[in-house]
Amino acid sequence: MSIRKPFRFEPLADLTDRGKYYLVTVDLPHVNKENVHIYLDGDAIVVHAENSYVADDGSYNRVVYDREFTVPEDADTSTIKVSFKDGILRITMDKKREGKREIPIR
């Protein structure tokens, strides 16, 4: 069996403002949950994932996905939640709440 150099891809992704929170969606088809890693690195969220398979010609192939997102300034990274279903990674983070205060009329 031959081993090929890994294919490196930037996965398709989207970062959307959902009002009270942000949602990052990353497309990672055929990747197992165990092979998905998410890191918080300064003001960036880093997604690294890997997938390996044996091709029809018997060769062993590795696919590596890397993608980095800048965390929006008003995002509260302590609220980050991650889910992974059917090859789609979803990362949510709440927006920081400033608190409501009344502004007096002069």
Place this chain on the structure above:
Amino acid sequence: MQSVTIHIEKLQEKVNTLFVGLPDAGLVGLIAANQLVHDMKLQGMGWIDLGDYMPPTAVVHSGLPFSPVQIFAGSGIAVITAEVPIPVEASKIVGETVLSIAKKISAKEVVTVGGLASEDRYEEESQPTIYFVSSSPEEVKKMSDAGIYPLDGGLLMGVYAQLMMGGIKEEIPVNAFYINAYPRLPDPGAAAALLTVLSKIYPIKVDIEGLVKQSEEIRMKTKQIMQQVASVSRPSSSFMYT
């Protein structure tokens, strides 16, 4: 003057419905059209050459080159699909060309399938909604009675808009089905939901379960097309008022 050319073989059988599925939000149109071609074993019967509207482009399948805009037919239907986004400046002429093909093959109606970019769709439990637009008021009423919502308000742009307005002028009914789809990711799930509804309205047979099972495979294969669509879709996409 720029022009497009139709290369079409003589049809062996009657075509009632011409389906059109182009790359758009979630690639719904392309995925649905490909599924129809595959599951109904349609045969390639021609292609549209976009001439100077597109740099020379050929898509390769199993070592053979094909035009990016293909025409398939069989089992009483025809399908036009594209594997590259249609350039905005070619929208009008491609819409007119599709209608001229519909006339040439004596299709009784044109049905377009497409995605409406919706960020709500990214939510894990989201269920896409289907919307309907028709050049015929009677069709709008028929679909409303069947529980398919007419698109309340919005703007159609690009090939489908040209088809809709051309359909009124040429008196060929044009029915457009849209479904909420991922704006920047391929969405085979939305295509499956749309085909499920279409298979109750039109005489088509599609393996919905197979499509859902192959969802991840399709997303892998269509990644590049999605990237191209996402980079050009903003000015030409259709949307609904919310």
